[in-house]
Amino acid sequence: MHSNWQQKFYEKQFDFINDHNYNDSLFYQQEAEAIQEQAGKPFKAVLELGAGYGKLANAIAALGKNVTTIELADKIVKYALQNAHPSVEAICADFYTVRLKKKFDIVLYIDDFGVGSDQDQVNILKRIYDWLNIDGIALIDIYQPLYWKNVNGIEMQPTNDPTVQRQYGYIKETQSMTDTWWSVEDAEEKFTQILACYAPAQIDELCHQAGLQVVGYFPGGAMDYNTWAYQQVASLENCLSYRIKVKKK
Secondary structure (H helix, E strand, C coil), X not given: CCCCHXXXXXXXXXXXXXXXXXXXXXXXXXHHHHHHHHHCCXXXXXXXXXXXXXXXXXXXXXXXXXEEEEECCHHHHHHHHHCCCCCEEEEXXXXXXXXXXXXXXXXXXXXXXXXXXXXXXXXXXXXXXXXXXXXXXXXXXXXXXXXXXXXXXXXECCCCCCCEEEEEEEECCCCEEXXXXXXXXXXCCEEEEEEECCCHHHHHHXXXXXXXXXXXXXXXXXXXCCCCEEECCCCCCCCCEEEEXXXXX
16 A cells, blocks of 8 residues: 555655755764664664665665665665665565565664554554564654644755755644645645654554554654754654654564
């Protein structure tokens, strides 16, 4: 299952960002090291869902891991393959339907969890369960509804290109965040992703339905849009998103 907006949004976001050659290798190196620390034990075989350009996968592979990535958008996978670390296998597929023969020590779903309904989340969590080795763990980023409710309507310039604009939104009825991008040169055509947000108790219940147990919470950061100052680590209630660590029950 994937929503109609997904492939178009990710490919257009790629077009908006890809023209700008950011030196973000240090960020991904630090993120890979954080994942290694959060895992809490040695691991070798990694599966990353929604891997985007493959930069995080490359940073994890550089730590001596074997990484398999799944990404929906063909042009993004082609970019990832062109720049892939030798220990990264990049697959273009829908991870709701893809068939994988391997099991993994760790499954990563960083940044894009929340596509579709609650049942869709349970379905992908069940797939994560099936992909894990018996003692494997998964790290999943969850959007915090309280944060997104408070930033509804905020606009910003997400790249160095002043013609590219971005707006955050929040849909109260479905407890979902929205992330909309557009070019001021064609403001009528906007591209939006919609992701469900979950409080800790809510995601705990969804994991329970999938046979998974939450064993750790790692709060992320938060932007103060009054001062445009970013707080690297916020509280679990005030962060933009938080990471959960899950294992099989």
